[in-house]
Amino acid sequence: MKIYSTRRRPHRPARIVLEELGKRYPGAPGYAMDGISLDIAAGEFVCVVGASGCGKSTLLRILAGFETASRGAVAVGDEPIAGPGPDRGVVFQDYGLFPWLTVAENVAYGPKQAGMTRDDIREITDRCLDTVGLGRVRDSFPHQLSGGMQQRVAIARVLANRPAVLLMDEPFGALDALTRTGMQAELARIHRDSGVTVVFVTHSVEEAVYLSDRVVVMAGGAAHGSAGHVREVIGIDLPREREVTAPEFNAYKRRIDALIHEGERSAA
Ligand SMILES: Nc1ncnc2c1ncn2[C@@H]1O[C@H](COP(=O)(O)OP(=O)(O)O)[C@@H](O)[C@H]1O
Ligand SMILES: [Mg+2]
Known part of the structure; x- marks a missing residue:
């Protein structure tokens, strides 16, 4: 690995x-x-x-x-x-988050799989949540969040793998117009x-x-x-x-x- x-x-x-x-x-x-x-x-x-x-x-x-x-x-x-x-990080319309994991655990998933140290995982998770402005809901579960916030978690989750490429298939298709903008x-x-x-x-x-x-x-x-x-x-x-x-x-x-x-x- x-x-x-x-x-x-x-x-x-x-x-x-x-x-x-x-x-x-x-x-x-x-x-x-x-x-x-x-x-x-x-x-x-x-x-x-x-x-x-x-x-x-x-x-x-x-x-x-x-x-x-x-x-x-x-x-x-x-x-x-x-x-x-x-x-290659992939983001679809239907967020695809793990419902049994918190926001922070969802984002930490990739770095954990990659065998990073706890400190590195923590730093990357914090930074990626920061990037999408979700630090304050890190301990919430996906179902507690709006669609827009869930999609931000999905984006933070792929960014945590530091992808070379982001692939997105109608990622904002399910969001209301204002959230989408x-x-x-x-x-x-x-x-x-x-x-x-x-x-x-x-x-x-x-x-x-x-x-x-x-x-x-x-x-x-x-x-x-x-x-x-x-x-x-x-x-x-x-x-x-x-x-x-x-x-x-x-x-x-x-x-x-x-x-x-x-x-x-x-x-x-
Ligand atoms: N798994 C599949 N098996 C058979 N045909 C498929 C499959 N996925 C897509 N297609 C067909 O391939 C064509 C292109 O589909 P798709 O790539 O989903 O188009 P788009 O995303 O532009 O709407 C369509 O005719 C669709 O029915
Ligand atoms: Mg399509």
Whole structure:
């Protein structure tokens, strides 16, 4: 088992390279997604958008190591993906916390598994809870917290493993609008401070434009009679602390919305 040598080991954000990635589920008539080629820089924030069924979650699960690709290649930090690993932190819509553990115990879980010392575990847990502003509920159980707070615990829990990559599949999809906006700002700050590479799937174009360096627009899928694929990749050239009401922000939103709907029309 891998033992982390020191609590000071920094995040080392990883580059992610996908080459002609394709996935065909057993028994399915065709490829769920295919021909996905992307080069994501270390520390980059990439959002993936597109209609339901175009293969966004499939892509993320392959990056997480929960699914294997049927063809093509995918590497994280120059290493081909061989399965799940602590270098990739995964956050889903449904928090996935251990209900029988306190907030602090949930966050300490990964470092404990990694064989860290008690002092190091304590320090990392405190720091990660601090990062998401949850120090004062460290001894609460998940069910005692709101959805937004539970999702912050889930984020702190993956950060405690000091991942090279954060993989998030509609993590804020179950939150109310106000909480969601707050979480987006918090995630933008965490990304800025940690420099971790993020791949983030969302249905919300606004969320994607707010968070991303680049937005990957996917199209296709079984419902459209084709494999899910990348339609276009759009760089968001706006200064950080983005203003969602700015005209430039809206121009990006409209352009990406059009691409998503064009995909639906041309496939119909
Ligand atoms: N475990 C699975 N077995 C068979 N088909 C699947 C499985 N998971 C997803 N699919 C199919 O693959 C396609 C892409 O699904 P998914 O990646 O979940 O898309 P998205 O997240 O963009 O909505 C869909 O047609 C879906 O039905
Ligand atoms: Mg999905």
